Amino acid sequence: MQRERVADDVFVFTSDLYAQVTAGVVVTSEGAVVIDTLAYPEETLAMRRFIENRLGTSVRYVINTHYHADHTTGTCFFKGARVVAHARCRTLLDTRGRGSLQKVKASAPEMRDVELVLPDIVFPDGAISLHVGNKTFNMWSTPGHSSDSIVCLIKEDRILFAADTIMPVPFFVDGSYDEMVASLQSLRNGNYENVIQGHGEIVLRGEVEERLQSDIDYLMALREAVDQALVGTSPERALEAIDIESCGKSRILLNGMAAQLHRQNVMTLAAQRREIMPLSS
Ligand SMILES: [Zn+2]
Incomplete structure (x- = not known):
């Protein structure tokens, strides 16, 4: 697990064990707020030790940016924290999340202590602000990667936790291509100091606009290629x-996982486009 300090009170943790998944810790004058957790208990527990022992504080809130297991399985290690998410995140965790956790626990002994935690503060499509001590967490829905995806802006630091709305390769297999494009468009011109993507390296201030453009260009090229x-x-x-x-992204991103994600994008988009395109003669 890698730890980076991106502002005085903002830390980013990146997994060595699973797909460079990221999690954030924001220290406020009234305790810490965790934004997503890491996929394996040992890494989330190391994060907790850092918060308690090194930062000398405890976690008051955990924000789940979407229901996928790689971001949420660690929520249970912050007992007593309130959990904030989109309303659909709670529903999806309670259904799909519950089922897949049972399967994972049966096959992976390192996951045996994981328990499902359902968010207790939820909001519908739109936005919500959470005020904790001296920090403001502005959250809003950005569907596309999944229907319950949200992003979280630390207002005072202008650091955006974009979760899987920004990944090295946009990935919409569990969501919607059109919503993915719209959500990326909506993040433009946000004047962010840093963007923390759900997987992979931090996107620095000077790179953000170029990066959003590259993601949108990828999606456009993908659709054109699929239609053709x-x-x-x-x-x-x-x-x-x-x-x-051929769609403008490198296959080596995410240690080579990018090519697999891309393949799934192609098949998902082809299925969606087949439904709306007239049959060729
Ligand atoms: Zn993810």
Whole structure:
């Protein structure tokens, strides 16, 4: 696990064990706020030790940016904290999350102490502000990666925890392509000091706009390539041939996982486009 201090009171933790997933800790004058947890208990517990022993404080709130297990399984290690999320995050954790946790616990002994925690403060589509001591957490819905995705801006520091709305490769397989594009567009011109993506390296101030453009360009190129493949004579072969580089992203991102994510994007988008495109003759 890597730890970086991005502002006086803001820390980012990045997993060495699972897909460079990130989590944040913001220290306020009235305790700490955790934004997402890490996928494996040992890393979330190391984060907690840092908060308690090194920062000398305790966690009052945990924010779940969306229900996916790699971001939420550690919530249970912050007993007594209130948990904030989108309303759909609670529903999805209670259904899909509950089912997949049971399966994971049965096959992975290191996950045996994980318990499902449902958020107790939820908000519908739109925005909410949480005031804790001297810090303000502005959260709003940014569907696309998943229907319950939110981002969280630390207002005083202008640090945006973008979660999986910004990943090295935009990934919408559990969400919606159109909403992904719209959510990325909506993050433009935000004047952020740093953007913490859900996986991978921190995006620095000077790189943010270029990065959003690159993500939107990828999605545009992907749609064009998929549409072209679908009207050709052998669509399956043409879809197979759409590689990540031809859509403008590098395959080495996320230690090579990017190419797999891209492949899933291609198949998901092809299925969606087939439904709305007229059949070719
Ligand atoms: Zn994730």
